[in-house]
Amino acid sequence: MNKRMSSLKLQTHYSIMVIPGVLWMILFNIVPMTGVVMAFKNYNPGLGLWKSPGVGLENFKYLFSMSDAQRVIINTLIIACSKVVLNIVIPLAFALLLNEVTNMRYKKFVQTAVYLPHFLSWVILASVILNIFSLDGIVNQITGIFGGKPVIWFSMASYFRQLVIGTDVWKEFGFNAVIFLAALTGINPNLYEAATIDGCSKWKSIWYITIPGITGTIVLLGVLGLGNVLNAGFDQIYNLYNPMVYSTGDILDTWVYRIGLVNLQFSLATTAGLFKSAISFIMIVVSYWAAYKLADYKIF
Amino acid sequence: MSTFYKKLGAFIVASAMLTSVFAGCGSSNDSGAAGTGTAVSSSGSTAAADEKTDPFMKFDKPVTIHVGQQAYPTQKFPEGDTNEDNVFTRYLKDNFNIEIVVDWSAATGNDYNQKVNLCIASNTLPDGMQVDRKAFLSAAKSGMLYDFTEIFPKYVSPQVKAIMDSGDGIAYEYAKYNGKQLSMVGVDVAPSGQSMLNIRQDWLDKYNLKAPTTIDEIEAVAKVFKEKKPAGNSTIPIAGPDKKSSVYTNFLQAGVMFAGFEPVFAAYDAYPGYWIKDGSGKAVYGTNTENSKKALERLADWYKQGLIDPEMGVRDSSTELVNSGNVGMYFCAWWSIGYGTTDAYKKTPGANWQAYPVKADDGKWYTRMQCPVASYTIFNKNISEDIAKAAVIINNIWVRDENKLGSQNTSIYWYPLRNSMGALDECETSYKSLIKVLDGEAKAEDFNDPSSPYKLLYNDAKNVTTVVKDYSKEKQLSISNFDVNSPDFARLYSILIGARPTALATPDKLIYSEVYSQTPAMEAKWANLETAEKEMSLKIITGKDSTSTFDEYVKKWNNEGGAEILAEVQKEMDSKK
Numbered sequence: 001m002n003k004r005m006s007s008l009k010l011q012t013h014y015s016i017m018v019i020p021g022v023l024w025m026i027l028f029n030i031v032p033m034t035g036v037v038m039a040f041k042n043y044n045p046g047l048g049l050w051k052s053p054g055v056g057l058e059n060f061k062y063l064f065s066m067s068d069a070q071r072v073i074i075n076t077l078i079i080a081c082s083k084v085v086l087n088i089v090i091p092l093a094f095a096l097l098l099n100e101v102t103n104m105r106y107k108k109f110v111q112t113a114v115y116l117p118h119f120l121s122w123v124i125l126a127s128v129i130l131n132i133f134s135l136d137g138i139v140n141q142i143t144g145i146f147g148g149k150p151v152i153w154f155s156m157a158s159y160f161r162q163l164v165i166g167t168d169v170w171k172e173f174g175f176n177a178v179i180f181l182a183a184l185t186g187i188n189p190n191l192y193e194a195a196t197i198d199g200c201s202k203w204k205s206i207w208y209i210t211i212p213g214i215t216g217t218i219v220l221l222g223v224l225g226l227g228n229v230l231n232a233g234f235d236q237i238y239n240l241y242n243p244m245v246y247s248t249g250d251i252l253d254t255w256v257y258r259i260g261l262v263n264l265q266f267s268l269a270t271t272a273g274l275f276k277s278a279i280s281f282i283m284i285v286v287s288y289w290a291a292y293k294l295a296d297y298k299i300f
Numbered sequence: 301m302s303t304f305y306k307k308l309g310a311f312i313v314a315s316a317m318l319t320s321v322f323a324g325c326g327s328s329n330d331s332g333a334a335g336t337g338t339a340v341s342s343s344g345s346t347a348a349a350d351e352k353t354d355p356f357m358k359f360d361k362p363v364t365i366h367v368g369q370q371a372y373p374t375q376k377f378p379e380g381d382t383n384e385d386n387v388f389t390r391y392l393k394d395n396f397n398i399e400i401v402v403d404w405s406a407a408t409g410n411d412y413n414q415k416v417n418l419c420i421a422s423n424t425l426p427d428g429m430q431v432d433r434k435a436f437l438s439a440a441k442s443g444m445l446y447d448f449t450e451i452f453p454k455y456v457s458p459q460v461k462a463i464m465d466s467g468d469g470i471a472y473e474y475a476k477y478n479g480k481q482l483s484m485v486g487v488d489v490a491p492s493g494q495s496m497l498n499i500r501q502d503w504l505d506k507y508n509l510k511a512p513t514t515i516d517e518i519e520a521v522a523k524v525f526k527e528k529k530p531a532g533n534s535t536i537p538i539a540g541p542d543k544k545s546s547v548y549t550n551f552l553q554a555g556v557m558f559a560g561f562e563p564v565f566a567a568y569d570a571y572p573g574y575w576i577k578d579g580s581g582k583a584v585y586g587t588n589t590e591n592s593k594k595a596l597e598r599l600a601d602w603y604k605q606g607l608i609d610p611e612m613g614v615r616d617s618s619t620e621l622v623n624s625g626n627v628g629m630y631f632c633a634w635w636s637i638g639y640g641t642t643d644a645y646k647k648t649p650g651a652n653w654q655a656y657p658v659k660a661d662d663g664k665w666y667t668r669m670q671c672p673v674a675s676y677t678i679f680n681k682n683i684s685e686d687i688a689k690a691a692v693i694i695n696n697i698w699v700r701d702e703n704k705l706g707s708q709n710t711s712i713y714w715y716p717l718r719n720s721m722g723a724l725d726e727c728e729t730s731y732k733s734l735i736k737v738l739d740g741e742a743k744a745e746d747f748n749d750p751s752s753p754y755k756l757l758y759n760d761a762k763n764v765t766t767v768v769k770d771y772s773k774e775k776q777l778s779i780s781n782f783d784v785n786s787p788d789f790a791r792l793y794s795i796l797i798g799a800r801p802t803a804l805a806t807p808d809k810l811i812y813s814e815v816y817s818q819t820p821a822m823e824a825k826w827a828n829l830e831t832a833e834k835e836m837s838l839k840i841i842t843g844k845d846s847t848s849t850f851d852e853y854v855k856k857w858n859n860e861g862g863a864e865i866l867a868e869v870q871k872e873m874d875s876k877k
Contacts, residue, residue, distance in 0.1 A: 046444050152611055243831070243834040243838050243839075258827055258831065264421070264438045
């Protein structure tokens with residue numbers, strides 16, 4: 001006990017430094033949680049959160065009875081899962097390739113160049129992308145050279161998901177690659193030297209040294225990504241979609257936005273939001289457990 | 301204490317719904333506002349109580365109104381002015397002792413509506429703000445609004461009263477909720493709800509074509525435009541709605557869509573988006589009728605033939621498309637041809653846009669009519685009596701002084717809590733009067749009547765002779781008659797060209813929606829149905845789905861709450877009888 005107290009005493013200044021962060025978290029993450037009671041009420045803003053009449057699970061029942069709900073959940077899962085997987089695989093492959101480049105100047109240049117789109121907001125990027133894929137945009141001009149017929153890409157439900165996933169990966173892979181590149185520098189170069197002396201091929205040294213060396217980072221990014229499995233990217237989709245692609249592009253967040261903020265269905269929107277959070281919570285717990293079991297990796 | 305809880309409540313609600321999208325709306329310092337207000341009223345009302353009510357009274361002590369304001373990013377202030385300190389606010393302060401404090405502002409459109417909805421969700425209304433009908437009803441239902449039933453009639457000016465009365469008092473009906481007047485409404489001129497065919501007359505003349513009136517004739521002209529390409533390869537015979545709009549407005553929305561297809565439907569005697577009576581007097585939803593299906597089929601055929609903008613529904617802005625000078629025709633209301641597309645005349649000198657009615661094959665003119673009340677200004681129920689008086693007075697001032705304030709280098713949009721107020725027949729009356737002035741049968745001075753509901757007519761009559769040149773009674777007015785650079789061009793072109801069809805002829809059939817507000821079942825289920833409807837109409841027209849999916853859509857619509865809503869609408873219709 002005494003020992004414990006004294007160690008706490010030693011940490012006092014650290015604890016003080018943490019206080020703003022903790023307060024911030026309480027205020028912005030814990031306190032707003034009380035709002036989830038809206039999901040079980042027929043929320044009337046005039047009566048306020050607590051006096052609004054309760055309706056039990058009525059909102060949930062209604063939510064899942066809507067044919068849209070199913071479609072929206074499927075879209076969200078497909079888009080989000082693809083993003084999570086591709087945002088690990090592509091940057092990893094890219095980082096491995098870039099790591100083999102010996103010309104440092106060129107390497108730095110490429111690294112910076114692919115990193116830039118990460119800093120653009122979707123509001124701006126969306127209009128650029130819509131332009132590129134418009135009827136007289138670059139893409140149609142290129143396919144036109146090969147005799148393709150011009151297509152309005154963003155009006156085609158069958159292409160929408162691919163375009164959303166593709167543009168998101170394009171925007172983010174540079175940023176994620178930097179994380180992998182940083183992890184790669186942490187691998188002891190002696191291992192590579194030893195491998196070369198033992199007559200190991202490039203491919204084999206990647207497989208047996210590089211990959212195991214950065215497993216922790218891969219798992220970490222994967223685990224963090226799983227928590228986002230129902231976050232398909234509101235900013236991006238809201239700025240890119242239109243009613244013609246609702247069937248494949250409408251996700252939970254855009255749907256909640258339309259219900260809650262456009263149509264003033266506060267309770268229903270909260271219900272959908274709560275549902276999303278619950279699933280995300282389960283996913284994080286599972287992935288945390290899986291990361292520990294499979295890769296012997298603990299975040300906390 | 302209570303403010304803290306309110307803010308906290310606001311914050312919780314906001315965060316819980318959708319953390320990623322917005323920031324809380326906690327800036328409304330309503331307890332502070334009410335505090336200053338009460339202080340004023342305690343001394344002010346005793347003095348004012350015995351005096352007779354003056355619709356333009358100057359307050360003894362400053363009255364402060366906290367407002368939420370729509371911001372117009374493209375409408376700039378003159379150097380040094382801000383949204384709290386500009387020609388309008390100074391005018392109100394100096395002459396009436398009304399001070400405007402902007403609690404928050406958000407860009408007009410989605411951003412603003414979002415902010416409004418948040419304020420309602422968190423019960424943090426500023427003293428006053430402008431909202432649409434949906435938000436008004438939501439706030440009214442929650443009991444947040446100030447009751448103007450007593451104050452409004454006392455302080456309303458005769459001019460505003462005349463405008464409110466212009467539609468058989470229908471404006472009052474919309475301003476009310478459960479018999480109490482909980483809002484101040486903006487009355488819109490009737491033609492704002494009637495879509496016309498706007499067409500490039502200079503293109504018609506180039507190919508010796510007659511102005512089309514029926515759907516078949518429009519198609520024939522569109523085919524010529526497509527073939528001859530008067531604007532080169534990027535010629536688009538008929539513009540369509542852009543990604544922010546839809547194929548037609550519904551009963552909850554005011555006005556018509558820019559480049560929507562309302563008149564094409566009307567020519568088939570179809571009124572999608574409206575609750576109408578079928579032959580036997582039963583309620584039907586206009587979209588789900590056989591006639592609507594026929595119109596959709598026709599539009600799909602046009603799209604397939606390449607007569608409609610291939611990028612409709614995806615394009616960023618149809619207005620810009622029209623402004624670019626590549627479009628031959630589009631459908632919209634009277635204001636679009638002048639106010640809506642002034643750039644079109646600057647970019648393409650000589651673009652002679654003209655407006656014509658669209659008629660059915662039998663030569664009859666069917667048109668849908670909008671709800672005459674287009675905007676609502678709502679006030680927090682906690683405001684003091686003086687603020688309420690000021691609210692009515694601000695509106696009076698606007699209607700009286702718009703012509704004076706409107707020409708001062710600051711966009712009229714920035715007038716605080718501005719409701720557009722126009723007598724229902726303002727466009728038609730203005731058209732006829734202005735033509736009289738041009739014909740020399742009347743003089744501008746004849747219209748100098750300060751209490752007239754046609755508040756801008758005198759001003760227009762003074763300007764019309766300088767803006768319109770070489771007028772001849774025999775020839776149709778065209779763009780070459782107008783001084784495009786005049787600040788009054790947009791208004792006069794809108795009235796003299798855009799409102800001409802309704803001024804010169806009366807439609808054979810006017811269709812009003814049986815209800816213009818949400819029924820209880822709609823509150824829960826409408827969002828979903830609306831999504832499905834928008835998706836269906838766009839997909840069928842652009843050929844992504846065949847017209848046979850229409851029947852499936854109707855079935856689905858009925859199953860997912862449509863039938864229930866229809867029953868409620870029927871009930872409401874029956875209760876009106």
